[in-house]
Amino acid sequence: MTRPPHNPLLDGKAAPPLLVVLSGPSGVGKDSVLNRMRDLNFPFHFVVTATNRTIRPGEIDGFDYHFVTTERFETMIESHELLEWALVYGQYKGIPKFEVRQAMATGRDVMLRINVDGAATVRQIAPEAVFIFLAPSSTDELRQRLSVRRTENTNEIEARLAVAATELKQVEHFDYVVINREGHLDEAVNQIRAIIAAEKQRVFPRMVSL
């Protein structure tokens, strides 16, 4: 996906790096898509989110999340070290600014995985980012996925589905919509790949500054 700058308007200068925001309702499979892109060595800097929640079996600190204490997270909020943060279901999640800035400063594209509210915050700060909305192919599929995860009880699942219904309406604020259809993960991944490749060919590249 990286290639020499060819756009005649760029005068031989490299195209600016992209900031790609991957969002969508809880349970839609943002993590699965992201992990698949990592496995396929997508040439992105994948920003690692900070959280105060408990590490789950199989998760790796600094890879899946930066797992920090509640106290440390609140210090990060107070000292404006986060691009965006939220308290979701009693858990803090936030994006350390330094990671995004560092990566973009070295010309690398950056991929953020955030919830729909977080995307709205980033849109205010960086409207020139590429906003991709990951959607389920149906509510049933979303319920199924939340149930399989088994870390939530039934009430929590229904609460999340209600939130998801609201979040789905936010699609109109995004640039692209990609469906993560059960059993077709690579279809979603390939669509995201095409979106990134197309954005690289824009005559007027998006200029993101944070």
Added chain:
Amino acid sequence: MTRPPHNPLLDGKAAPPLLVVLSGPSGVGKDSVLNRMRDLNFPFHFVVTATNRTIRPGEIDGFDYHFVTTERFETMIESHELLEWALVYGQYKGIPKFEVRQAMATGRDVMLRINVDGAATVRQIAPEAVFIFLAPSSTDELRQRLSVRRTENTNEIEARLAVAATELKQVEHFDYVVINREGHLDEAVNQIRAIIAAEKQRVFPRMVSL
């Protein structure tokens, strides 16, 4: 590239067909790119341009061009049967409207290959089309290509290069720029494929009406 409509905003309706305009300076290789896409069975209706020029060895009437008499071409102009037409180097070239309308009415994406002036005309009629500018990687490469073609003499080649320099400046009116680098035809084709795929994922699809 075709798939069921998934965009939540489309309410189960199929996304409208795309009108894709492939343009660029004379000699940049629009025909090579187009023929390669045809060979690869890109799911497009490739509009066949009408012309009054003499058929070249190896060309097929109704496939490479609709070869018509000068008299017939001028009748098509007078009766507004052409979406766009031009008199280029003493030869008429134009796009029959019925082909574009017919294809789009049946939901098929349409690909037009036209020169830079023609693209400007189509932009006025159909601003929601996808405008792709095919560019050479250098002027030398363009000169080389025009020379190899051997159907033009040296003066004609220099005249075309002068025109090409002007045409290159028109890139700023296009959505995307794709470089047709010598020996890397499939790179250009793949970038066009990605652009089309990405356009299919837009939250608000382009609505073209002619």
